[in-house]
Amino acid sequence: MLAQATVNGILLGGLYGLATVGFSMVWGVMGVINLAHTSFIMLGAYVTYFLFEKLGMDPILSMPFAMAAMFVLGYGIQRFILNGVIRTSLLLSLVVTFGIDLILTDATSLAFTSDVRSVNASYASTSIALFGTLVPLVRLLAAGLSLVLGIAFFVFLRRAGLGQAILATALDREMSNLMGINPQKVFALTAGAGAALAGAAGSLSSMLFPVSPAMGVSFLGAVFVITVLGGIGSVEGCIVAGFLYGLVQAWAAYFLGTNFQEIVAFALFLGVLVIRPQGLFGRAFFGEHA
Amino acid sequence: MSDAAILQRQAKVSTFRPLLWTGVAVGLVVLCVAPLGISAYWLRVLTTVLMYVIITQGLNVIVGITGYHAFGNGVFFGIGAYACGACMAAGLPFVVGVTGAIAVSAACALILGRPILRLRGHYFAIATVALNLAAVQIIIQIGGITGGAQGLALPLSTWEPKPLYVAIYYLMLAGAVVCTAIVALLLKLPLGFALRAIRDSERAAAVMGIDTTKAKVFAWAISAAMTGFAGGVWAYWITFIEPSSAFDPGVGVKAYIMLIIGGMGSVLGPVIGASAMEIVSTLVWGGFLKAHQLILGVLIVVICIVAPNGIIDAGARLARSWRSRHGAS
Numbered sequence: 016m017l018a019q020a021t022v023n024g025i026l027l028g029g030l031y032g033l034a035t036v037g038f039s040m041v042w043g044v045m046g047v048i049n050l051a052h053t054s055f056i057m058l059g060a061y062v063t064y065f066l067f068e069k070l071g072m073d074p075i076l077s078m079p080f081a082m083a084a085m086f087v088l089g090y091g092i093q094r095f096i097l098n099g100v101i102r103t104s105l106l107l108s109l110v111v112t113f114g115i116d117l118i119l120t121d122a123t124s125l126a127f128t129s130d131v132r133s134v135n136a137s138y139a140s141t142s143i144a145l146f147g148t149l150v151p152l153v154r155l156l157a158a159g160l161s162l163v164l165g166i167a168f169f170v171f172l173r174r175a176g177l178g179q180a181i182l183a184t185a186l187d188r189e190m191s192n193l194m195g196i197n198p199q200k201v202f203a204l205t206a207g208a209g210a211a212l213a214g215a216a217g218s219l220s221s222m223l224f225p226v227s228p229a230m231g232v233s234f235l236g237a238v239f240v241i242t243v244l245g246g247i248g249s250v251e252g253c254i255v256a257g258f259l260y261g262l263v264q265a266w267a268a269y270f271l272g273t274n275f276q277e278i279v280a281f282a283l284f285l286g287v288l289v290i291r292p293q294g295l296f297g298r299a300f301f302g303e304h305a
Numbered sequence: 306m307s308d309a310a311i312l313q314r315q316a317k318v319s320t321f322r323p324l325l326w327t328g329v330a331v332g333l334v335v336l337c338v339a340p341l342g343i344s345a346y347w348l349r350v351l352t353t354v355l356m357y358v359i360i361t362q363g364l365n366v367i368v369g370i371t372g373y374h375a376f377g378n379g380v381f382f383g384i385g386a387y388a389c390g391a392c393m394a395a396g397l398p399f400v401v402g403v404t405g406a407i408a409v410s411a412a413c414a415l416i417l418g419r420p421i422l423r424l425r426g427h428y429f430a431i432a433t434v435a436l437n438l439a440a441v442q443i444i445i446q447i448g449g450i451t452g453g454a455q456g457l458a459l460p461l462s463t464w465e466p467k468p469l470y471v472a473i474y475y476l477m478l479a480g481a482v483v484c485t486a487i488v489a490l491l492l493k494l495p496l497g498f499a500l501r502a503i504r505d506s507e508r509a510a511a512v513m514g515i516d517t518t519k520a521k522v523f524a525w526a527i528s529a530a531m532t533g534f535a536g537g538v539w540a541y542w543i544t545f546i547e548p549s550s551a552f553d554p555g556v557g558v559k560a561y562i563m564l565i566i567g568g569m570g571s572v573l574g575p576v577i578g579a580s581a582m583e584i585v586s587t588l589v590w591g592g593f594l595k596a597h598q599l600i601l602g603v604l605i606v607v608i609c610i611v612a613p614n615g616i617i618d619a620g621a622r623l624a625r626s627w628r629s630r631h632g633a634s
Contacts, residue, residue: 048427096606103613106374109430110562114605121598236438239431278446281439288432289420 019148020269021262026150028261029158030223032254034216034234035241036165037089037209043248044185044205046105047097050112053231053238054119055085055210059217060134060226061127067134067221074134074222075156081218082211089210094203101202116231124228134221157219164215165254168208172250181205185248236277240284246294256295329573336478340471348474352542354583355477356535360560361567361575362484363531368561369569370488370497371524372504373422377433379557380440381410381529385536386551390457391450393541399462403537410533411526418522425507437557441548456547459540473542480538481576484531489572491527500524501570566608568615577617 038052062081066072092115100111141152172178183191184201192198216234224230241260245252260280267279287294336355340348360382367375385406392402421432445454452458462469491497499520502510511517540546559582567578585604589597612619 042427046427048431096610100609100613106426106430107565107609107613109374109376109427110558110565111606111609113558113562114602114609117598117602117605121596121602125596125599239435243431274442274446278439278442281435281442284435285421285432285439288424288428288435292424292428 017269018146020265022145022148022150023154024261024263024265025258026154026158026261027223027265028258029161029254030216030219030257031234031237031241031260032257033161033165033212033219035238035245035257036168036250036253037212038238039242039245039248039253040181040250041206041209042242044181045101045202047101047108047206048112049206049209050109050235051092051115051119052112052209052213053234054116054123055089055213055231056217056220056234057123057226057228057231058088058119059085059214060221060224060230061123061217062214063218063221064132064134064226067136068132074136074218075160078160078215078218081214085214085217086207086211089213090203090207092210093206094199097206098199098202120228120231127228129228131225131227133225136222139222153222157223160219161216161257162254164212165250168212169250169254177204181208236280240280242294243284243287243292244294246296249294249296252294252296325573333482340474345467345470348470350584350587352470352474352477353587354580355474355481356539357560357563357579357583358481358576359477359484359535360532360556361563361579362481362488363528363535364557364560364564365488365569365571365575366491366500366531367525367528368564369571369574370491370504371500371521373521373525374426374430374561375433375525375528375557376430376561377435377437377554377557378528378532378560379554380433380437380552381414381532382536382539382556383437383440383444383548383552384413384529385410385533386540386546387444387451387457387536388533389537389540390452390459390546393459394450394452394457396460399541402541403534406533406537406540407530410536411530414526414529415522418525419518422518422521422525433557434554437552437554441552444548444552452547454548456545459544459546461544462541470542473538476538477535480531480534484534485572485576487527487531488575492572496520496523504570562605562608565613566616568617571615571617574615574617578615581616 034056037055038049041047041049041052059081062084063074063077066077066080067074096115097108097111101108136153138152142149143152143155144150172182180191180196180201181204183194184196184198184205188198191201220230220234224233237260241253241256244260245254245256260283263279263283264276267276271279336351339351343351360378363381364375364378367373367378388409389399389402389406392405393399397405417436421429421436424432444451447453450457464472491500499510499515499517502513502515503517503520507517536551540551543550560579563578563582564575565578566582567574567576586597586601589600589604593600608616
């Protein structure tokens with residue numbers, strides 16, 4: 016039983032890690048805590064749901080569509096709303112994104128009702144026996160793809176020109192500006208990429224969790240804890256912290272009972288904040304000075 | 306700015322001041338006699354407005370004056386509500402309950418303040434949110450006198466409903482006036498200067514010999530006491546509290562938005578922000594039952610873009626630009 020709980024926790028943690036990477040990057044690069052991030056997850060799940068329901072498209076095939084749609088949304092919101100706001104005051108972005116989250120969530124429930132829906136792929140109930148535990152195929156797929164996307168984003172930041180521009184802006188905004196990088200564009204790009212990753216996470220989680228306008232909120236706690244645990248703005252930290260978070264949650268539920276899951280998560284969160292605010296992998300990113 | 310311009314500006318301020326105080330006095334008189342002539346619905350709305358004035362004023366102390374963005378300050382609202390509820394469920398009178406609400410909230414801020422106020426900026430903001438969310442779980446786990454997840458019913462008053470609601474209205478009004486007075490007084494006291502120095506530069510404040518930790522923790526305790534008072538009275542007003550309603554993160558977030566609308570660090574800003582926001586959202590509630598969240602969201606975004614320093618500032622800037630355009634010709 017413990018082995019089963021451990022495996023399930025770690026696999027779920029992979030998905031949580033992917034759900035957090037974008038949030039953490041946006042925070043690290045421009046110091047914005049994007050409270051609308053979880054509604055990108057929710058909208059990504061809706062894209063997958065409708066493609067699955069109307070066109071019968073496999074959830075994994077529809078993931079790129081969810082990512083593209085969320086990229087456009089995230090890019091647009093940053094370009095036309097947030098870029099203007101963060102010039103006035105960084106902390107104001109917290110309130111603005113809260114407002115955007117209200118808009119997106121309420122618009123979703125107005126357009127698609129607040130019914131709970133589900134995506135049941137043909138292989139939804141398939142499990143694989145592994146080291147004496149039963150691993151559900153969808154969880155394995157979700158965790159595996161999350162890991163692949165997380166690593167791909169990590170490599171993109173280190174190798175691609177655009178990725179390096181993002182990192183440079185995160186490390187020293189003024190200097191990167193002098194090198195000819197336009198921070199406004201980098202911000203929009205980062206927000207778009209962050210939203211796309213959230214959309215991917217939503218797309219994958221539509222296979223595991225019921226799809227509803229309220230599903231985004233259920234990620235909020237995990238997203239915060241993992242960001243702080245992994246270190247703000249650190250992709251590799253996010254992925255590791257995601258697995259760790261999944262593991263801690265599973266063990267808390269196993270040893271203490273499900274009631275204690277959230278208490279343990281918050282204790283972890285406050286503990287890391289007070290003892291090691293830079294997180295496991297954190298560095299002096301812009302968000303830390305703000 | 307030339308000397309003449311400065312003199313002119315001072316003259317303008319001195320004509321503005323009495324006008325402002327007349328407005329405040331008239332407003333107070335209207336609020337004092339209001340319960341005589343309004344319906345039960347509007348009494349409820351006004352009581353809520355006054356409650357948010359108290360909470361926003363409490364937030365003003367820590368956010369507006371000290372510069373620590375306590376996004377989850379609503380935790381003290383819940384603590385106050387539960388302190389009052391637990392006292393009254395134990396058979397103590399309401400006065401003890403409210404005193405307990407103030408004392409317990411302030412004590413929690415004093416204890417939690419030391420570790421948490423070491424954090425800055427975003428970190429502090431989210432740590433307070435985490436506190437708020439954790440409090441829900443803690444209350445559920447404690448059970449016993451808090452009623453746990455089932456909620457807590459306060460003993461019913463022996464008063465008739467109508468005079469009781471009017472009494473609660475006056476209590477909230479008194480709280481709002483006292484909290485506003487405390488903020489006004491604080492700005493004149495050495496502590497107020499110390500706090501504003503911390504807001505502008507904590508390191509510089511420390512160099513000037515201010516015990517920054519002590520000042521910050523003290524400010525948070527004042528903030529918590531105000532918020533806790535509102536929570537305690539609210540608990541008695543609502544008579545049934547549960548963790549999710551008492552520790553609703555929306556309370557703290559709403560107060561934060563009200564503070565932005567009104568203008569941070571000013572004495573009357575929270576009063577104006579809370580009144581404007583609460584009355585507008587009440588009207589929105591009535592008019593658009595389905596889309597009120599959406600409209601509230603749009604409102605928040607628009608206000609933050611158009612008037613990031615509050616509506617008073619935006620209005621003043623608008624008036625100035627209008628005057629310079631029309632006065633120049």
